[in-house]
Amino acid sequence: MKFFxxxxxxxxxxxxxxxxxxxxxxxxxxxxxxxxxVQSAVESSVQGATIMASLPGYERFQILRRAADLLAAxxxxxxxxxxxxxxxxxREAESEVDRAMETLELSGEEAKRxxxxxxxxxxxxxxxxxxGFTLRVPCGVVAAITPFNFPxxxxxxxxxxxxxxxxxxxxxxxxxxxxVALQLVEILLEAxxxxxxxxxxxxxxxxxxxxxxxxxxxxxxxFTGSQQVGEQICKIAGIKxxxxxxxxxxxxxxxxxxxxxxxxxxxxxGAFANAGQVCISAQRLIVTSKVHDELIGALIPKIEAIVSxxxxxPATELGPMVREAEAARVQSWIEEAVxxxxxxxxxxxxxxxxxxxxxxxxxxxxxxIVKDELFGPGIAVCRxxxxxxxxxxxxxxxxxxxxxxxxxxxDAAVRxxxxxxxxxxxxxxxxxxxxxxxxxxxxxxxxLGKEGPKYAVEEMTxxxxxxxxx
Numbered sequence: 001m002k003f004f005x006x007x008x009x010x011x012x013x014x015x016x017x018x019x020x021x022x023x024x025x026x027x028x029x030x031x032x033x034x035x036x037x038v039q040s041a042v043e044s045s046v047q048g049a050t051i052m053a054s055l056p057g058y059e060r061f062q063i064l065r066r067a068a069d070l071l072a073a074x075x076x077x078x079x080x081x082x083x084x085x086x087x088x089x090x091r092e093a094e095s096e097v098d099r100a101m102e103t104l105e106l107s108g109e110e111a112k113r114x115x116x117x118x119x120x121x122x123x124x125x126x127x128x129x130x131x132g133f134t135l136r137v138p139c140g141v142v143a144a145i146t147p148f149n150f151p152x153x154x155x156x157x158x159x160x161x162x163x164x165x166x167x168x169x170x171x172x173x174x175x176x177x178x179x180v181a182l183q184l185v186e187i188l189l190e191a192x193x194x195x196x197x198x199x200x201x202x203x204x205x206x207x208x209x210x211x212x213x214x215x216x217x218x219x220x221x222x223f224t225g226s227q228q229v230g231e232q233i234c235k236i237a238g239i240k241x242x243x244x245x246x247x248x249x250x251x252x253x254x255x256x257x258x259x260x261x262x263x264x265x266x267x268x269x270g271a272f273a274n275a276g277q278v279c280i281s282a283q284r285l286i287v288t289s290k291v292h293d294e295l296i297g298a299l300i301p302k303i304e305a306i307v308s309x310x311x312x313x314p315a316t317e318l319g320p321m322v323r324e325a326e327a328a329r330v331q332s333w334i335e336e337a338v339x340x341x342x343x344x345x346x347x348x349x350x351x352x353x354x355x356x357x358x359x360x361x362x363x364x365x366x367x368x369i370v371k372d373e374l375f376g377p378g379i380a381v382c383r384x385x386x387x388x389x390x391x392x393x394x395x396x397x398x399x400x401x402x403x404x405x406x407x408x409x410x411d412a413a414v415r416x417x418x419x420x421x422x423x424x425x426x427x428x429x430x431x432x433x434x435x436x437x438x439x440x441x442x443x444x445x446x447x448l449g450k451e452g453p454k455y456a457v458e459e460m461t462x463x464x465x466x467x468x469x470x
Contacts, residue, residue, distance in 0.1 A: 001182045003031050003202045006044040007195035010037075016202065018179055021087040021320040021353040022310055030178045033203040038211040041170050041199045042141065046217055048168030048196035049140045055194075057111040060164055064108030067191035071101045074187070080312070082152055082180045087320040087353065088274050089311045100153040100184075103436045106453040107160030114165065114457065121467065135464040138166035139241060140219040142460055143212045145205075145233075147224045148322050149277045151177035155184060157436070158222045159198070161456035163188075167220070168197040170212060176322050178202045213237050220460055224279075226373075227399075227445045243449030243459050245279070245441060247373040248401035250431035251394040252282040253416065255387055256290040258406035262428065264298050266404065267379065270432030272306060272357045275321050276330075276377035280402040282430045283374050284363075285381045286390050292383055299359060300346050306357050320353035321376060327355045330376030334358055337367045337380070347378070365396055373399070387412050394420050400443035402431035423447075 002009040012031035020027055052060070071078065075097045083093035119132035144158035151173060162169045173181035178200075185200045201208060209229075213221055214236045223233055224245040234242060252270065254263050270282035287295055311319030321327040331350045337360055338344060347358030355377055363370050363380035370380050384390040387407075394403055394416075404426040405416040413427045423442040426433055434440055441450040449459050 001028055001030055001179060003033060003182065004185050004189075004198065004200045005033070005037055006040045006199075016175055018085050018176070020084050021322055021324070027084050028179055030182070030202040033201045033208055035207070035211050037201060038208060038215075041201055042212070042215050042217050044196045045141045045168040045170050045199055048194060048198070049138065051194045052163065052168050052197045053138050053166045055166065057114055057166075060111040060166065061108040063188075063192040064104050064111065064160060064164060067188050067193075068101045068104040068108070070187045070191055071097060071104065071184075074183075078152065078180055078183060081183060082177070083311050083319075085177045085179050086148060086151055087311050087322055089316045089319045090314060092274060096150060096153050099436055100156040103153060103156040103453065104160045106437055107156070107164040107457075110161065110453045110457045111164035114461065116463075119465065119467075129470045131468040131470075133466055135466060136461045137464060139460055139462055140167060141217055142167045142169050142220045142222060143218045144169055144171045145209055145212070145221070145223045145225065146171070146173050146181065148174035148176040149274055149279075152180045152184060153436070154224055155181050157451050157453075157456065159184070159188070161453050162220075162222070162460050163193060163197070164453065165457045165460040167460055168199075170199040170201065170218070172201055172205065172208055172212060175202065175205060209233065210236060216240075222456070222459070230447065241459065243441070243451065243456070244447035245451060246401075246445060246447040248279050248399045248442065248446050249283045249370065249373050249397055250280050250399075250402045250422075251284040251286050251404070252430045253384070253390045253394055253403070253405040254285065254287045254291060254295060255390065255405065255407040255409065255412055256288050257408045258291060259408075259428070260291060260295055260298055263295060263406050264302055266406070266430035267299060268302050268306070270404075270430030271379040272303075272318055272377050273432065275318055275355070277321060277375055278432055279373075280424070280432045280434065281375070282379060282404070282432055284370055284394075285379050286384050286393050287381060288384050288386065288390065292381075296345060296359075296361065296381065303346050303357050303359055308354060308356065318357055318377060321355060322353070324353040326376065327353045330355055330374060330378060333368045333372075333374060334360060334378055337363060337369045340364070340367055342367065342369075342380070365393070371397065387415065391416060391419050394422075398445040401446035402426070402442075404430040404433075
């Protein structure tokens with residue numbers, strides 16, 4: 001495919017192969033953009049921002065409504081592309097397309113709701129005969145830098161609200177998964193997005209990302225990725241708005257009165273979806289001693305029954321990781337934990353980019369599989385004596401994106417909600433749950449700002465105060 005810059009589809013001599021991680025076959029190639037291409041993209045996007053800001057909210061709604069309908073019409077094709085380039089099982093890919101449609105729908109609705117408020121100016125002294133109100137206006141040019149693991153829906157979570165708010169967008173998708181993002185741009189153009197209002201540029205993430213984020217004409221950055229890259233972006237961004245959706249090592253706490261059957265279901269769904277390559281994947285299973293053995297005994301056969309294989313086959317539940325190197329990294333972390341005293345209850349074997357779903361017991365706080373972001377199909381089990389120790393262990397991390405607890409004790413649940421340092425808290429389900437309308441974002445090193453169309457529109461607009469003096 002070609003990339004889309006300055007209102008046209010363009011090619012370059014140097015190209016990047018896009019590979020199916022299951023078999024190593026090249027699906028397609030995309031151009032490698034240069035710094036000059038970034039400059040062209042920013043210049044055209046400045047013009048595009050003016051065009052978008054002039055469109056009434058209802059027109060922006062109509063564009064995104066048409067785009068959602070086009071996604072629905074091309075669901076099967078988009079899902080196949082997504083599954084092929086990312087390794088996600090086809091059923092999960094189809095679900096992601098459905099969610100992306102909803103995200104665009106929600107974004108379009110928000111375009112009709114952007115408003116200000118009347119200010120209580122007369123609450124101060126000496127302010128008689130004045131009227132104050134606020135206006136919410138677009139930021140201008142929004143940079144959207146997206147990861148490989150949800151290459152369509154996370155793009156929609158940035159592009160949809162940005163367009164709804166009246167901005168132009170420069171999209172830099174992950175190099176592993178650019179194809180479905182480029183197909184989305186085709187859809188947006190067909191739906192009526194002005195050509196100068198949308199850019200999709202492909203190539204080296206570090207080179208392009210630095211050029212984009214350091215440009216003063218970019219007024220808002222929305223990034224999803226690792227904590228290390230997010231911190232670097234914040235250092236070079238200068239004075240502009242940023243939303244950072246960064247890493248995590250999400251805890252799932254199991255208290256003595258937990259429903260074990262529900263815990264097993266949540267763990268299977270929350271630890272191994274997309275081969276564990278989800279930022280809110282259940283990574284740390286913190287289990288009180290009273291129910292530890294019962295839970296492990298129930299978990300092992302369920303994990304061993306997960307069907308792994310070709311991601312395009314409907315029966316597949318666990319596909320390959322996005323790259324063989326990532327599968328090797330995860331395996332090495334697991335092996336390192338074993339060397340430090342942990343044990344593998346099941347899984348742990350690797351074949352290329354395929355890594356068996358893995359359950360690790362006797363995990364300790366200083367092990368990489370506990371303290372860092374694993375981002376693979378493994379879960380580490382830690383013991384806790386009681387709710388106090390469980391909450392302390394849940395908070396023993398630099399991250400704070402999502403956390404879950406299973407308990408029937410309302411007092412323990414409320415304590416967990418109040419005391420655990422996490423942007424998303426789930427009672428009687430695991431941390432790996434999100435509906436696309438909710439405010440989504442982390443605390444501590446897990447990031448800044450919120451996603452979810454309503455909240456993202458607020459992040460992608462500026463607030464003006466207007467006072468009429470008479």
